[in-house]
Amino acid sequence: MTLITTTEALNLFCRDISGAPFVAVDTEFMRETTYWPKLCLIQAATPDTAVAIDPLAPGIDLSAFLDILRDERVRKVFHAARQDVEIFHNLKAIPRPLFDTQIAGMAAGFGEQIAYDALVRQMLRIEIDKSSRFTDWSRRPLSPAQLDYALADVVHLAALYPKLEAQLQQSGRLDWVQEEMAALIDPGLYDTDPEKAWRRLKPRRHTARYLAVFRAVAAWRERTAQTRDQPRGRILKDDAIEELATQAPTDLAALAALRSAPKGLAGSRFGAEILEAISAALADPEGYAPKIERDRGPARPAPGAVVELLKVLLKARSEESGVAAKLIATVADLERIAAEDEAPIPALEGWRRKAFGEDALRLKRGELALVLDGARIRVVEVRRAPRAA
Numbered sequence: 344m345t346l347i348t349t350t351e352a353l354n355l356f357c358r359d360i361s362g363a364p365f366v367a368v369d370t371e372f373m374r375e376t377t378y379w380p381k382l383c384l385i386q387a388a389t390p391d392t393a394v395a396i397d398p399l400a401p402g403i404d405l406s407a408f409l410d411i412l413r414d415e416r417v418r419k420v421f422h423a424a425r426q427d428v429e430i431f432h433n434l435k436a437i438p439r440p441l442f443d444t445q446i447a448g449m450a451a452g453f454g455e456q457i458a459y460d461a462l463v464r465q466m467l468r469i470e471i472d473k474s475s476r477f478t479d480w481s482r483r484p485l486s487p488a489q490l491d492y493a494l495a496d497v498v499h500l501a502a503l504y505p506k507l508e509a510q511l512q513q514s515g516r517l518d519w520v521q522e523e524m525a526a527l528i529d530p531g532l533y534d535t536d537p538e539k540a541w542r543r544l545k546p547r548r549h550t551a552r553y554l555a556v557f558r559a560v561a562a563w564r565e566r567t568a569q570t571r572d573q574p575r576g577r578i579l580k581d582d583a584i585e586e587l588a589t590q591a592p593t594d595l596a597a598l599a600a601l602r603s604a605p606k607g608l609a610g611s612r613f614g615a616e617i618l619e620a621i622s623a624a625l626a627d628p629e630g631y632a633p634k635i636e637r638d639r640g641p642a643r644p645a646p647g648a649v650v651e652l653l654k655v656l657l658k659a660r661s662e663e664s665g666v667a668a669k670l671i672a673t674v675a676d677l678e679r680i681a682a683e684d685e686a687p688i689p690a691l692e693g694w695r696r697k698a699f700g701e702d703a704l705r706l707k708r709g710e711l712a713l714v715l716d717g718a719r720i721r722v723v724e725v726r727r728a729p730r731a732a
Contacts, residue, residue, distance in 0.1 A: 346490060348400035350407075356387075356394055357407035363389040365418040366411065367500035368438065370427050371480040371493060378568040378575070380430050383480035387411075388497035390505075395493050399483065409436035418442055420504045422459045424527055432533040439528055444500065446523045447507050450516045452665025463499045466506055471495060516666070519694045523670070540565035541633060544581055546588070552625065554632035557588035559624035563617060578613075579605070591621060645681035653677040653703055655713055659720040660699050671699045680704070 347353050360366055371384040385396040385408065398405060411417060412431055419438035421427050423445045431438055448457045453465060460471040475492035485493075511517040526532070541561040546554060564579045571578070583603040592598040598618060599609035608614045624631050654677060661668035672680075672690035679686035680703050691700040702722065705711045714721045 345394045346485070347394050347396045348403065350402065350404040353396060353403065353405070354407045356392075356396075357411050359392070360387070360389050360411065361414070361417070363391075363417060365389070365420050365442070365501075365504060367420040367497040367504060368412075368427065369421065369493070369496045369500065370430055372426070372430060373479075373481055374574075376574070377572050379433065379572055380426070381481060382430050382434075384485070384493055386493050386497040388494075388501040390501055393494050393498050393501070395485075395490055397485075399481065405434070409434055412436040412438040415439050420444065420500055422462070422500060423456075425532075428527055429533050432530065433535075437528050437530060437533075441524050441528050442504060442508070443520075443524050443527060444503055444507055446520050446527075446670075447511060449667035449670045450520045451507060451510050451514070453667075455667040455669045459496070459500075462503065466503055467499060469499060471499070516694075519666075519670075522693070535565070535569065537562040537565035537569070544584060546635065547585065548589070549635060551628040551632040552591060553588050554635070555624040555628035556591045556621050557584065558631065558633050559620040560584050560587045560617060563620040567613070567616070587617065587621070591625065593618065593622060593625070645678040649681040649707065650674075650677050652706060652713065653681060655720055656703060656706055656711075656722065657699060659713070659722055660702065662719075664698060666698065671695055672703075677703075681707070 345352075345356075347356060367388045369386045370382060371386075372380045372382050374380040382398045385398060385405075387394055387396065387408070396405070396408060397403065409431070412419060413436050418440050420442045421438070422443065424438075424441060424443045428437060428441070444462060445457060445459070448462050449455060453462060460473060463469050463471055472492060472495070475486075475489045478486075478489055480489070508517065511520065538558070541554075541558045544557075544561060546557050548554070560579070561584055564575055564584065567573075568575045568578045580603060583601070583605070586601050586603045590597065590601060592601065595609045595614060595618070598604060598614055608617075654674075657668050657672055657677065661671060672695065676686075676688045676690035679688050680690065680700070684704055684707070685691075689695055690703070702711060706713075710725055712723050712725050714723050
């Protein structure tokens with residue numbers, strides 16, 4: 344097991360693994376006080392070798408490893424990959440194809456959002472030492488304990504992946520998780536364009552004036568956070584953006600009167616910049632406001648009793664199949680199914696329809712019933728009495 348600190352050593356490692364069918368990858372990073380995550384360590388392993396790569400080493404060029412991430416002949420294996428993918432997206436190297444063992448674990452019967460150490464414990468019968476988890480990964484030199492901890496993560500991940508993939512393949516569920524994993528490598532998920540920052544939030548109104556200010560303030564916050572390399576929340580809280588959009592202040596007095604505005608905002612440079620952004624948005628609110636396709640939902644409200652029955656059905660089907668309920672359907676899905684049979688939702692499409700959606704519709708039609716059998720719920724067919732002649 345090796346710590347790589349030079350471009351030459353990294354190039355040799357990447358050459359050696361270029362023909363591997365997969366590489367397990369993990370990262371250590373820090374972002375508590377920054378906008379951009381600070382990449383402090385990259386761990387990579389195949390079944391035969393494992394290394395830690397120091398991206399903070401003077402003069403090191405990560406290009407060869409980034410090329411491995413882009414190489415679609417080599418599968419990249421992560422656990423709970425989203426933040427790792429975000430980091431590599433910032434380096435213009437989204438890992439493809441990708442296998443996320445947390446998502447796979449949800450489909451393989453290990454529960455919802457199973458932690459990595461729990462998955463290792465259950466599948467490999469190994470206890471992971473987590474004592475170095477919250478250390479300062481930006482300090483150098485790294486201690487032997489830190490390196491042992493970091494490398495163990497990918498060594499175990501490389502052992503987990505073939506077992507988990509085989510289990511999903513045998514149960515016919517490997518295709519089920521591909522859609523979820525494909526969503527993780529969608530570049531749109533990691534877009535940091537300030538003008539699109541409003542999409543991370545939930546506008547509560549749909550008037551052009553409100554949406555124009557909402558977009559402008561969100562863009563200002565994103566741009567400022569990026570420039571200053573500070574977390575968004577340190578610049579301006581989400582609820583302040585909502586209030587600014589609702590009140591649309593145009594002078595310092597109105598800005599100072601807002602309940603959610605940070606103390607002293609109106610008298611600061613930020614205050615002047617926010618008012619400038621609002622003024623520019625209000626110059627043409629119809630043109631600047633984002634166009635939002637409103638989901639009007641079902642024509643009638645969902646019957647509460649039906650939603651509760653669908654929750655029980657979902658739990659029963661989840662327990663029977665060993666697939667985490669969260670992966671099959673959300674509460675919002677159940678509400679839509681309760682209100683309409685043709686709702687355009689994932690739970691009524693593809694494998695989810697086979698695993699749950701079709702039964703949900705049959706339950707609504709009275710073709711299935713839920714029966715308490717001791718401590719468990721059974722789903723049974725309803726036999727209708729033949730009609731009298």
